[in-house]
Amino acid sequence: MTKRRYYTITELTAEFGITTRTLRFYEDEKLLNPERQARKRLYTPRDRTRLKLILRGKRLGFSLAEVREIIEMYDHAPGERGQLEKLQDRIAERQAELEQKQKDILETLEELNQVNSSVQQRLNELK
Amino acid sequence: MTKRRYYTITELTAEFGITTRTLRFYEDEKLLNPERQARKRLYTPRDRTRLKLILRGKRLGFSLAEVREIIEMYDHAPGERGQLEKLQDRIAERQAELEQKQKDILETLEELNQVNSSVQQRLNELK
DNA sequence: AACAATGTTGACGTTTACGTAAAATGCGTA
DNA sequence: TACGCATTTTACGTAAACGTCAACATTGTT
Missing domain, CATH: 1.20.5 (Single alpha-helices involved in coiled-coils or other helix-helix interfaces)
Incomplete structure (x- = not known):
C-alpha cells in the first residue's frame, strides 16, 4: 500500500467543496500546475497543498493576487542580500x-x- | 466647546481612506443614512460608527451583504421568542x-x- | 456679480472571480 | 463497437464593489 500520488479534479472538488471551474481558473492564474495524463489533469500533493493555501487566504479576505504574493514568499528563491531584505x-x-x-x-x-x-x-x- | 455633530463626506473619506463614490455606494445599499442640508450629505456619529463596522467587516473578508447581516444583528428589534432564537x-x-x-x-x-x-x-x- | 471649492446626480466602465453552456475527446464497459 | 461518463477547451455571461466621467447645484469668498 503505497502513498497516493495524484488527485483527480473531481476528488479535489469533493474534498474542498469547490467546482472544476474554480480549479481550472486557478490553473489559468498559474496558482496550480497539475500534470497531464493524456488531456486529463492529475493534481499532485503539492497542488493540493497550494490549493489549501489559496482557500485559506480567500477565507481571510485576500484576493488571488495577494494569495499569489503570499505563496511566492513560501517558495522564494535563495537570492542575494537585497532581495532577502525586501522579502x-x-x-x-x-x-x-x-x-x-x-x-x-x-x-x-x-x-x-x-x-x-x-x-x-x-x-x-x-x- | 460642544461635541461635533456631523461629518462632511470629505472628512470621512480623509479619515478612512476611502472615496466619495464608496460612501454614496454604501448609502445606495442602505448601509448608511446621512441627513441632508440642502443637497449635501451630513453624516452623523451613528453613520460614522456604522462605516467603521463596514470597513472592519471588509477587512475580514465579508461581503457587503454579510456585513449588512451582521450590522442588522446589532440593532435587531425586540421580537418574539422564535425570532430571538433564530437570531x-x-x-x-x-x-x-x-x-x-x-x-x-x-x-x-x-x-x-x-x-x-x-x-x-x-x-x-x-x- | 463672478469664481473657485465642494458636492450632487446620473450613467456607463472596469476588475475580480468565477458561472454556465456548447462541442469535442478519451476511456472503461456492456 | 456502441455507449455512457468524466473531462476537456472555448467562450460568452454575471454579480459585487466600486472607478470614472459629465453636467449641474450650492456656498462661501473676492
Missing part, C-alpha cells in the same frame, strides 16, 4: 495585516457576545 | 466563522515566521 519587509507587512485582522476578529466576537447576552436576557424575561 | 443561531454561525478565521490567521502567521527565520538565517550566512 523580510513584505513578510512584516503581511504579518501586520494579519494582526490587524486578529484585532478586528476579537472586537467582532466581543460585540456578538454582547448581542447574544442581551438576546438571552430577553428570552429569560419571556420565560 | 442566536445566526450569531453562533458568525462566531464559528470568526473562530475559523482566527485559526487561519494563526497558521499563516506561524508559516510566515518560519519563512522569516529561514530568510534571516540566509542573511546571517551571507554576513
Whole structure:
C-alpha cells in the first residue's frame, strides 16, 4: 500500500467543496500546475497543498493576487542580500495585516457576545 | 466647546481612506443614512460608527451583504421568542466563522515566521 | 456679480472571480 | 463497437464593489 500520488479534479472538488471551474481558473492564474495524463489533469500533493493555501487566504479576505504574493514568499528563491531584505519587509507587512485582522476578529466576537447576552436576557424575561 | 455633530463626506473619506463614490455606494445599499442640508450629505456619529463596522467587516473578508447581516444583528428589534432564537443561531454561525478565521490567521502567521527565520538565517550566512 | 471649492446626480466602465453552456475527446464497459 | 461518463477547451455571461466621467447645484469668498 503505497502513498497516493495524484488527485483527480473531481476528488479535489469533493474534498474542498469547490467546482472544476474554480480549479481550472486557478490553473489559468498559474496558482496550480497539475500534470497531464493524456488531456486529463492529475493534481499532485503539492497542488493540493497550494490549493489549501489559496482557500485559506480567500477565507481571510485576500484576493488571488495577494494569495499569489503570499505563496511566492513560501517558495522564494535563495537570492542575494537585497532581495532577502525586501522579502523580510513584505513578510512584516503581511504579518501586520494579519494582526490587524486578529484585532478586528476579537472586537467582532466581543460585540456578538454582547448581542447574544442581551438576546438571552430577553428570552429569560419571556420565560 | 460642544461635541461635533456631523461629518462632511470629505472628512470621512480623509479619515478612512476611502472615496466619495464608496460612501454614496454604501448609502445606495442602505448601509448608511446621512441627513441632508440642502443637497449635501451630513453624516452623523451613528453613520460614522456604522462605516467603521463596514470597513472592519471588509477587512475580514465579508461581503457587503454579510456585513449588512451582521450590522442588522446589532440593532435587531425586540421580537418574539422564535425570532430571538433564530437570531442566536445566526450569531453562533458568525462566531464559528470568526473562530475559523482566527485559526487561519494563526497558521499563516506561524508559516510566515518560519519563512522569516529561514530568510534571516540566509542573511546571517551571507554576513 | 463672478469664481473657485465642494458636492450632487446620473450613467456607463472596469476588475475580480468565477458561472454556465456548447462541442469535442478519451476511456472503461456492456 | 456502441455507449455512457468524466473531462476537456472555448467562450460568452454575471454579480459585487466600486472607478470614472459629465453636467449641474450650492456656498462661501473676492
